[in-house]
Amino acid sequence: LAPLAHRALRGTPAGDALEPYARTAAARKLALVGALPELAGALPPFVVLKGPAVAAGVHGDLSVRPFADLDLLVRRRDVPRAWAALLQIGYRPRELLGALPPQRLLSCHHEIAFRRGDAVVEMHWRLWPRDRGRCPEAATASFQLGARRFACLDDATLLCHLAVHGAQHGWLRLGWLHDVAVLLARRPGVVLPALRVARPCGKAGAVRLAVALAVDLLGAPAPRPRVPAGLLDAAKRALLQDRATGLAFHMRL
Numbered sequence: 001l002a003p004l005a006h007r008a009l010r011g012t013p014a015g016d017a018l019e020p021y022a023r024t025a026a027a028r029k030l031a032l033v034g035a036l037p038e039l040a041g042a043l044p045p046f047v048v049l050k051g052p053a054v055a056a057g058v059h060g061d062l063s064v065r066p067f068a069d070l071d072l073l074v075r076r077r078d079v080p081r082a083w084a085a086l087l088q089i090g091y092r093p094r095e096l097l098g099a100l101p102p103q104r105l106l107s108c109h110h111e112i113a114f115r116r117g118d119a120v121v122e123m124h125w126r127l128w129p130r131d132r133g134r135c136p137e138a139a140t141a142s143f144q145l146g147a148r149r150f151a152c153l154d155d156a157t158l159l160c161h162l163a164v165h166g167a168q169h170g171w172l173r174l175g176w177l178h179d180v181a182v183l184l185a186r187r188p189g190v191v192l193p194a195l196r197v198a199r200p201c202g203k204a205g206a207v208r209l210a211v212a213l214a215v216d217l218l219g220a221p222a223p224r225p226r227v228p229a230g231l232l233d234a235a236k237r238a239l240l241q242d243r244a245t246g247l248a249f250h251m252r253l
Contacts, residue, residue: 028118029055029062032070033145035119039070040150042085044078047140049124049161050179053152057143058183065179069113069120073138076125079106086123091116127157128164128201139197156193159183163194163210164203171213171235180210181220191222209235 033052040046049072055065074082080103091114105112110126127138139154153161159180166176183190191211198204205227212227213235214220 028068029066031119032067033062035070035121036145036150037148038089039072039121040148042089043072043082044074044085045151046082047073047138047151047153048143049073049127049153050165052145053143053150054158054162054179056145057141057152058158058179058186060186062145066175069122071111071122071124073124073127076106079123079125082123086114086121089116091119091121094120127153127161128203129168155183155187155190156197159187159190159194159210160198160201160203160207163198163206166210167206167235171238174217174239177210177213177218177239181214181218184211184214184220184222188221191225213239 029052036048036052048070051067051070052062055062055067059065072082094113094115106125110129111122111124113120113122115121139157140151141154142149143152152158162176162180162183166180169176171177191207194207195204198207208225209227209231211220211222211225212232215222215224216232217236217239
């Protein structure tokens with residue numbers, strides 16, 4: 001949320017305090033966006049998850065949504081080719097998982113991060129952690145960056161993905177919920193299709209929780225689903241405790 005706060009507070013002491021963060025975040029985003037055409041030319045077909053896809057495709061403005069890496073979804077069968085292509089253009093595995101052969105990694109994980117300088121690319125081959133093959137292949141759309149279009153998740157699959165990601169990480173960042181709220185506001189009627197995507201994967205509860213949080217905390221214009229009170233209260237505490245006052249200064253989305 002820091003870019004939104006910086007824009008709203010420009011010309012004030014608080015806005016001035018956010019200026020260094022805004023400059024750094026903008027430079028990082030430009031570098032990552034600039035890397036997408038090279039990646040598209042080198043890798044097998046991929047889908048952009050979150051990051052620039054959410055900034056441009058949902059918020060409609062790259063400047064209002066920070067991102068520090070690129071999450072790319074490739075087909076499972078294309079992972080060895082994508083891995084080799086990333087190595088060829090100078091990226092190296094960032095984690096100890098990189099020591100495993102790609103075929104072995106496929107069976108025990110769902111993503112791995114590569115780094116080249118300050119640029120980080122997270123390659124995913126499953127959209128849902130521990131989906132055990134029950135989930136349908138991700139439905140895709142596209143978003144515009146400059147003169148090019150890139151594949152991204154369709155609205156229903158994106159809402160499901162954002163909900164699962166937030167739940168998986170305990171809803172620690174309010175910016176994740178802001179993405180959900182903006183998606184609900186700009187894509188009326190997306191909840192029911194998202195639940196249809198989520199049910200075969202056992203993720204419908206995560207979608208209901210994300211929508212309920214967005215309605216209660218950010219006033220998202222959507223019907224509020226029923227969620228167990230204890231679960232909802234725990235998620236609200238995680239989002240609000242010790243975060244509201246320092247959010248604009250230290251959040252990394």
